[in-house]
Amino acid sequence: MDLPLIAVLNGPNLNMLGLRQPAIYGQATLDDVEQLCAQTAERLDIAIDFRQTNGEGELVSWVQECRNRAAGIVINPGAYTHTSIALLDALLAVDLPVIEVHISNIHRREAFRQTSYVSKAAVGVICGLGIQGYALGLQAMADIIINEGTR
Numbered sequence: 297m298d299l300p301l302i303a304v305l306n307g308p309n310l311n312m313l314g315l316r317q318p319a320i321y322g323q324a325t326l327d328d329v330e331q332l333c334a335q336t337a338e339r340l341d342i343a344i345d346f347r348q349t350n351g352e353g354e355l356v357s358w359v360q361e362c363r364n365r366a367a368g369i370v371i372n373p374g375a376y377t378h379t380s381i382a383l384l385d386a387l388l389a390v391d392l393p394v395i396e397v398h399i400s401n402i403h404r405r406e407a408f409r410q411t412s413y414v415s416k417a418a419v420g421v422i423c424g425l426g427i428q429g430y431a432l433g434l435q436a437m438a439d440i441i442i443n444e445g446t447r
Contacts (some may be wrong), residue, residue, distance in 0.1 A: 299343040300367040302437050304333050305428065306348035310316030313427075315400075320400050324427045331441035336431040340438040342367075344376040351432055352376055352383065367441050368393040368426040377402070377412045387417035393440045395433040 314325035401424025422429040
């Protein structure tokens with residue numbers, strides 16, 4: 297039996313985790329995040345497809361690829377959270393559950409970071425809990441999949 301697939305998608309500058317503003321984003325690297333997600337997926341009996349891009353178009357294409365391929369999306373869209381209507385449209389078009397994750401608490405940051413287009417497509421948002429937010433997002437997504445009977 298195939299395990300349900302969850303796409304874990306990461307937007308711009310997340311490849312700089314551990315280097316970029318560690319007082320805000322912590323010391324963990326993107327490799328650490330991927331390892332945490334892999335361990336969480338194994339515990340939850342789900343499969344993940346973990347990706348990161350700095351390109352908006354590539355992120356939109358990855359979201360579109362999830363239709364008929366993934367059971368849900370956990371996404372940290374980085375700065376595209378606050379700017380990308382194209383990403384919002386793609387998330388709405390794939391008709392999948394979406395969990396939005398942010399390492400920092402975007403609501404305690406600059407005013408422009410407090411608006412999220414992605415939240416309009418998300419069933420839930422986890423922010424401010426560091427990289428642990430990814431594990432919580434995967435747990436929430438696994439629960440959603442079980443409750444919808446797609447597992």
